[in-house]
Amino acid sequence: MATRKRTPSVCIGIVYREHTEKAIQAAIEVTNWLRERKHKVYTLPDQKLIPNTSPLKTPQAWKKISLIVVLGGDGTYLRAASYIHGRKIPVIGFNMGSLGFLTNFSADQVFPTLEKTLLGEMELHPRILLEASIYKNQKKIKMFLALNDIVIERGSFSHLINIAIYSEKFFVSQVKADGLIIATPTGSTAYNLAAGGPLIYPDSKAIVMTPIAPHSLNSRPIIFPEDRTMSFKLEGKETRAHFIVDGQHKIEISSENEVVIEKSNQFHWVVRSPSHNFFHLLREKLKFGDRS
Known part of the structure; x- marks a missing residue:
């Protein structure tokens, strides 16, 4: 036996x-x-x-x-x-x-x-995590890790939001939209895909930024190297939005906040x-x- x-x-x-x-x-x-x-x-x-x-x-x-x-x-x-x-x-x-x-x-x-x-x-496969920090008056007040995505969206607020986007402190663009999705390769098959973003192979060393229902035909998804630090600010004194981590955590942010997103030094390990x-x-x- x-x-x-x-x-x-x-x-x-x-x-x-x-x-x-x-x-x-x-x-x-x-x-x-x-x-x-x-x-x-x-x-x-x-x-x-x-x-x-x-x-x-x-x-x-x-x-x-x-x-x-x-x-x-x-x-x-x-x-x-x-x-x-x-x-x-x-x-x-x-x-x-x-x-x-x-x-x-x-x-x-x-x-x-x-x-x-x-x-x-x-087999154990490493997946990158995003580290998202929220600042107010140049002081970090919250930090989150995301496996799939970080979403900045208008949520229940009635107006479109203007988001200024920076990469390594260089100005990239200003997007007027319902929001933005910043996704890992793992998260590229989720909200990013539904919003018209690209599929990214899981082992790719990349991060994708996809506008949600942008007000301009010129606003398109952008793929960044994973080692690039990105920052985001809401334009307009009274502007407010929702900041959402993997669909699990949601907080309200305003034009007084700066959101900084980069690849974490930590990894998520998935069994395959x-x-x-x-x-x-x-x-x-x-x-x-x-x-x-």
Whole structure:
């Protein structure tokens, strides 16, 4: 009789899609499966505690985590990424949502895929993160990391916004639009794509800036090298806008603020199959090249 190969005991965090019975049940089943293999399981913050897990609250607990398992859609995955905040913890996503571009593993393959991951048979791919800082009176008041994108948009405000754009302190352009998307290659398949921006291969060393419904036909997406620092200011004394990070965090900014965006020194680590193919994923999820 063949025996199952034992893997060292590790600590694993779980993020699941709340209010979705399928994801909740999967979280319970994955927990039981991991505990049977002597792994310690944690529930990530701001979720109902999964039975037989511990809450992941302290810095000491975070230091023990070797893997994050996401059970949900891309929104759930981005929520997990926001918790990690640049820590070198790989993330594996199982799709229990509608699109599942980030959570690209099938929900019905959870256990064999986890088995291969814990045996070291998967690959870890680094993805760049954006570091976005908000300044007021030349003082940094907030800083965020983004895996997908930073969006500056008018939101519920009725007027278009004028945004002055600078690269390494050199003036680039002033855009009058509903907003701007600054996206990583990972985020190029999300809001950026819907707004008419280009697809960028995940390993590319680039950042794309795409206007949202610009008021001029001359406003087009621009691709920058990843090492370029960009800054943005709202023009107009009473101008206000929303600043949104990966669709997870939203704050209001005004013409008194300056937004500075650059590539972070940290990376996001994603688990991928050795047979993973980006173009297959485009065809499967986005119907890329579909002529039907």
